[in-house]
Structures are given as C-alpha cells and as structure tokens.
Amino acid sequence: MEWGDLRFLLHVVREGSTLAASRVLNTSQSTVMRRIAVLEGQLGLSLFEKRRSGYVPTDTLLGLLGKLEAVEAAHSAFESEARVICRGLSGTVRLTTPELISSHFLKFPLQQFRQLNPDIRIELVASDEYLDLSWEADIALRAGDPPTDGALFGRRIINDTWSVYCSRAYAEANGYPTTTADFGKHGFICIVERARPDRLTEWMNTHFPPDNIVLRHSSLMSAFFSVKAGDGIGICPDMIGMNEPDFIRCMPVDVQTGKEVWLLAHERNRQTPRIRIVLDFLTEHLMKKVQTMRLVMGEKV
Amino acid sequence: MEWGDLRFLLHVVREGSTLAASRVLNTSQSTVMRRIAVLEGQLGLSLFEKRRSGYVPTDTLLGLLGKLEAVEAAHSAFESEARVICRGLSGTVRLTTPELISSHFLKFPLQQFRQLNPDIRIELVASDEYLDLSWEADIALRAGDPPTDGALFGRRIINDTWSVYCSRAYAEANGYPTTTADFGKHGFICIVERARPDRLTEWMNTHFPPDNIVLRHSSLMSAFFSVKAGDGIGICPDMIGMNEPDFIRCMPVDVQTGKEVWLLAHERNRQTPRIRIVLDFLTEHLMKKVQTMRLVMGEKV
DNA sequence: AGTTGGTTCTGCATTTTTGCATAATGGATG
DNA sequence: CATCCATTATGCAAAAATGCAGAACCAACT
Structure with a gap:
C-alpha cells in the first residue's frame, strides 16, 4: 500500500468530496478519485458511498478513522521534529x-x-x-x-495594563479627556471582538458614548493605526502606547484583566x-x- | 513531503544501502536513491553520508529515528486493522x-x-x-x-508429551527398542536445533548413541517424514505420533518440558x-x- | 420546466516517476 | 598489482501517474 494514499483518504473524509479534497491537496480531482480507488482495491474494502453530492464514508472507514488520524499525527510529529532539527543546524x-x-x-x-x-x-x-x-x-x-x-x-x-490614548495631532486640534466625564466631547475608535467580549470590550461598551464612536476596527493593529492617524481616541496596551512618541496617554483603563506579558x-x-x-x-x-x-x-x- | 518517501528512508537505514533496500522494497536501486535525494531536499537535511560501501545515517537522521519508526508503527496499525475488518466482512x-x-x-x-x-x-x-x-x-x-x-x-x-517412534516397516525389518538399553542395535534420526538446545535435544544427545545417528534434520517436519519413510527411529509429539497409523510408539521420552498444546x-x-x-x-x-x-x-x- | 452549480467519472495528452544498463569507485582478496 | 564484488550515481527509454476537458448526473432554485 502506498503510504501517501492515506493522506488522500484523510482529506476526502474531512472535505466530503474528491473535488474539495483536491483543492486542499493541491492536485486534480481525478487524481484524488483514482488514488482512493486504488486504495480500496488494495485493502479490499469499500471506503466510501459514492454519490454525486460527494463521497460519504462507510462504517468500515469510520471504524478505521482513529488509526488513520494516528498515521497523520505520526507524520506530523516526524516533520515537526525534522523542522526543529533543521532550524538548529542553520x-x-x-x-x-x-x-x-x-x-x-x-x-x-x-x-x-x-x-x-x-x-x-x-x-x-x-x-x-x-x-x-x-x-x-x-x-x-x-x-x-x-x-x-x-x-x-x-x-x-x-x-x-491598558490606557486610553490619542495622537498629539488629535490633542492639538481637540484637546483630550482626563476622565470619562469628558468623553462626551470626543470621537472614539472601537475594537470589535469576533470572540466573546472580554473585560476591555465591556469597558469600552460602558464608557465610550455610543453616538461618539466614529470608527470600528476588527483588530488591535488597525485600531492602533487609526488612533495614530488622529481619527479619534482609543485604548491600547501601555507597553505599546507608552513607547509610541506620537501618543498621549489620556487616562488608564481601570480594569483587572489578569493578563501579563511573558517571554517564553x-x-x-x-x-x-x-x-x-x-x-x-x-x-x-x-x-x-x-x-x-x-x-x-x-x-x- | 511524500509520505511514501519515509518508507524508503526507513529501509535504507535498516539495510545500510540503497541497493539492499531496493530488494526489500521490491523496486529499483536508482528509484530508492532518488527518493532519498528528494526527501533530503524537501527537509533541508543531510540524512546519510553517501559512501561506496553504502549509506551511513547521519546523527541528524539517528535523532529522527524514533519518530520515523512511530510513523511505520502507525501505518502498520492501520493496515492491520484494515485486514481484520476485511476478514470480518468476507x-x-x-x-x-x-x-x-x-x-x-x-x-x-x-x-x-x-x-x-x-x-x-x-x-x-x-x-x-x-x-x-x-x-x-x-x-x-x-x-x-x-x-x-x-x-x-x-x-x-x-x-x-513426546515419545520415541518408528514406522511399521522399520519395525518389521529391525524390530524396535522398548528401553534405551536396546538403542545400540538401531539407527536414529536427530533434529538439529538452530536455537539453544532444549530438554528434548538434551535427551536425544544423552540417549541416542552418537555412532548410530544416521540422519540429522533441521526441522521436526522433515524428521517426521524421515521416520515415516523407515530411515530410522526418532522422537515425535504424541499428539502427532499417536494419531499416525503408520507409527509404532517405542517408549516415552521421559522429560518434563512444561509445554502444552493450546487453542487460542x-x-x-x-x-x-x-x-x-x-x-x-x-x-x-x-x-x-x-x-x-x-x-x-x-x-x- | 429550465437553469445553475455542485459533484463523479472517463478519455486522452502531458508530465513525472521508474527501471534498465552501465560507468565509476572503493574495499577485500589472491 | 590485478581481479572481483559490492556499492552509488546517471542517461535514456518505458511505464505510470497526473492534469485537462468535458459528459453525465443530481439537488436546489426560479
């Protein structure tokens, strides 16, 4: 049995069709189909129910899935170790x-x-x-x-720790707040969380006036550059904000996140x-x- | 990386040369050499010191050997399980x-x-x-x-249990011994052990007169057919000898081997x-x- | 009912891999 | 020193695998 055929098998199980698997495997759909056919012949087992809507694994194949995944894990372990060694040597x-x-x-x-x-x-x-x-x-x-x-x-x-920051250009044009009571007079830049909101998101939702949110960003990175561009006021880790000469620290974000920066x-x-x-x-x-x-x-x- | 290349790698390590590995892999020597070369290129590692006397694994490769063998074990487990399933279905x-x-x-x-x-x-x-x-x-x-x-x-x-047996034809021509004292008048068939001698071998060495050993066989099977052909007297498990109509049981082999026949x-x-x-x-x-x-x-x- | 977009499967051309034959090398032996 | 027998490595032909294009099918949608 050609060991590489098991890679094809694994991906067809996961993707549900020879076409989808061929995309992941960076090969052609007919190649995937043929490799599965060869494997079935060699094992003497029917591994999929072939439908026009895709390949459906048989119970036989589902019973082998644990062993198949163990094969993949073993290959991954080998390749990972090889990469570690390669880095070391270079x-x-x-x-x-x-x-x-x-x-x-x-x-x-x-x-x-x-x-x-x-x-x-x-x-x-x-x-x-x-x-x-x-x-x-x-x-x-x-x-x-x-x-x-x-x-x-x-x-x-x-x-x-995090604080509220704005750029020097923003401060020169608009002044900057030193308490949340001053927030009403300013524009704010939010970071939209894809995951469940954490305490920082909750703090923004609580203190930033909803009508004053001028921009919403999906990442800290883009929010940071927006604040730096003077678009508005936003929050930032102090480790970054304190070391950015173009930033003015308005006030601390008074939240205990429990987060720390580690070098590991x-x-x-x-x-x-x-x-x-x-x-x-x-x-x-x-x-x-x-x-x-x-x-x-x-x-x- | 082509998973099948690791099979080639494993066998070259084990056999010591691309030529010897090609025999085990049932492929050509140049194919093996090329697959190793491709693998080294992809991993960015030198796996062998290439000599005219064969391929010598580098320390790099020896460090990866555990992971490589784990890959083989995972494939073996998969194939074994597939065979078990296949047998069941058929x-x-x-x-x-x-x-x-x-x-x-x-x-x-x-x-x-x-x-x-x-x-x-x-x-x-x-x-x-x-x-x-x-x-x-x-x-x-x-x-x-x-x-x-x-x-x-x-x-x-x-x-x-084992006993001394001869064929009916032998007995008709030569009589047969009922004690070891009678052994001097007969010809004997020995089983030569490849492994360390066990108690049965010791018994034969002790009781069969050295000058009367007419044949030495390397397996019980060939010794059995030799006894059956009337070539001489030999030992045999009672489970076989007692159920062979052409055999005469001369005397028991008086040895406690501790061995048993099991159905498992x-x-x-x-x-x-x-x-x-x-x-x-x-x-x-x-x-x-x-x-x-x-x-x-x-x-x- | 027709259209669309997904899939599988197949024939044929193209590409890649493999096998064969052999040159070259090196160690062991006489 | 010559010979033999093992090996690696390579060019070229043959075989196998792959990719492309498209037919056929089926479900969902209009």
Missing part, C-alpha cells in the same frame, strides 16, 4: 509575537541584535495566535494569561546557546523599557 | 498452527468443517512461528509454554460468531482425539 531562532508588538516594538531592537550577532538568524513570526513552542517556534513574546504549561520556561515582563521558550531549549542569547538580549531590552515605564506609571505595571 | 477465519499439526492433524477435520459450514472460509496459515492474534490471525493451535498474554482466551488441549483466540473475538463456530468445532474434535489418547497413555497426557 543557526535560526524562530521568534513569535503578536502583530502589533512585532511591527511596533521589536523592529529596532532586532536590528540591533542582528548587528551584534551576525551568526544568529532570527526568523520573526508575527501572529496573534499562539504558536506551539515544542516545534512551531523557539521563543514567544506573548500577552495573555500567565502560562500554565510546565514544559515552558521564561519570565514575566510586565502586567498587560520550551524547557528543552534552556541550554541551547543561540536561543539563550536571543532570550537574554530580549530580556535585557524589555526590562529596560519596563523600568522606564515604571518611572512614569508606578507599581501598577 | 466471513474468513484465519487459523494458524505449526507445519506438522497443520498438514498432518487438521487436514481431514477442516474438510469436515467446510462441508458443515460452507459460509465460513478458513484460511490456514502453517507456521512454526507464533502469529499475533490481535491482527495476524484469528485462532491459533499452538504447542509451547502456557499462554501468559491476558488478551487471549482459549483452552488447554493436552500436555505436549483474542478476547475481542470472543463473541464473533464465525470465530466461535470454528473454535467450538476444533475444540470438540481435539477433545475427542485427546480422550482416545488418554485411553492408551493414561493421565500423563
């Missing part, structure tokens, strides 16, 4: 961080790092989703709940020299920034 | 037993069975090696140590109708045979 460190932190906060320090360490190549993955630190990335700078995964190690950088890596990389070098550099850089912020904001961060 | 019962028991002891009863149960197809696998009853076979009739695998169920048929199946097949039918039929048949043997040999069997 002297690459893969760093993941949210979009905003990536583009706004790390660009300059990473330029510095590259000058100091030309042998270490940092591959930056900007993603608002968490990456798996056992294989998808080596280091994460992430904001969120404190980590609970015992296989990770690292340090807490700062509490993830996988336990097995604790002794990996090139990963430690990047971690130590980032830690030093970030702690200096945090000290500066503490001078301004006190112990809350 | 109404086949796979019965395994040693060569001698198979050809000599079961041929007639299985003919009877087929007449009584035309809907159940028995696939007989004659093998002196144990087959895995979770997937390789459904039922085993095997002689050896009592089973310890908790996943198997079945019943003990008989103690695996996997616990998960306990309620599978077609497997139960075969089990019940064989049990009945074998217990009748055993009763007959007990009349002759007493409680030792």
